[in-house]
Amino acid sequence: MVDLNKLRTFTVVAKEGSITKAAERLYRTQPAISAQLKDIEEDTKLVLFERKNSKIYLTKEGRCLFEYAQERINEIDAVVDCLRNHRQNLEGSIRLGVQFEVTTYLIPDIVHEFKKLHPKVRLEIIGLDHHDLEDGLLNNKVDVGLTVLLKQPSFFEKKAFYTFERSLVASASYLASLPPIKKYADIIDQEIIAGSSRLTDFRVWLKKNGQNQVVKQLDNVSKLVTVKERETIHSLIRKGAGMGFFDSFKLNEPSDEGEIIPVLPESKPITITVDITRRKTRTQNVLMDEFHEFLLERASNFT
Known part of the structure; x- marks a missing residue:
């Protein structure tokens, strides 16, 4: 089972192509980001990234997981926004x-x-x-x-x-x-x-x-x-x-x-x-x- 928080981190790293930029965007340390990426690869038993110099590239499996994860995360965020709006709009006594x-x-x-x-x-x-x-x-x-x-x-x-x-x-x-x-x-x-x-x-x-x-x-x-x-x-x-x-x-x-x-x-x-x-x-x-x-x-x- 992949942790949703780690999956979000994975998608940000994939978009940025850099642990340094992902850390800045998420207000996290680089070691913390690296640890979460390692955890995801261990959890999935897949190699998701290739590292060349300071850049990170998705493998074929990584690209597949990224596209699926991004779609699911967007759906979850939409549901959460809907629920928040519903709560904000509750009326009555x-x-x-x-x-x-x-x-x-x-x-x-x-x-x-x-x-x-x-x-x-x-x-x-x-x-x-x-x-x-x-x-x-x-x-x-x-x-x-x-x-x-x-x-x-x-x-x-x-x-x-x-x-x-x-x-x-x-x-x-x-x-x-x-x-x-x-x-x-x-x-x-x-x-x-x-x-x-x-x-x-x-x-x-x-x-x-x-x-x-x-x-x-x-x-x-x-x-x-x-x-x-x-x-x-x-x-x-x-x-x-x-x-x-x-x-x-x-x-x-x-x-x-x-x-x-x-x-x-x-x-x-x-x-x-x-x-x-x-x-x-x-x-x-x-x-x-x-x-x-x-x-x-x-x-x-x-x-």
């Missing part, structure tokens, strides 16, 4: 459902990169909590979702898009004002900042660290501030209003509001995975498939 508290910082890059590829496509970013997002996917109010939790996963196909950790932290100034926190139960009497009165992050974190007995005590928490917006939670923690969970990608952001340090640093953080999610049963749609493929291609950059 995509409704992307997201949980803003875990996907906010991902959205600008997704929108910017996709719109560069498909300038005529309209993107609607819909912020929902995980219950409404799942309902939106089930009822076709959302085309694709970036989800964290699914109650009915059997209805969906999903692929990990981004994984991060969430750790219990507080500002250094806030912790300095408290007696030392040495065990998990010590957090119950402190100022707690959370996304809901259910204290879901705290429950998951405590269970992950084998503290089921302390989970039961969360119902006794009295010093509590609940805020849905994670940016506000982060800001309150930085300002020393209490302890709460910080996302790993936010920990190193510059801030004038004070140093953030872990509470019980030996504890295991929560691991959160954001999935690209869509219904298993759906109407075939070229635009939606293109967007889904776009997200899948970028998943490896985040996981």
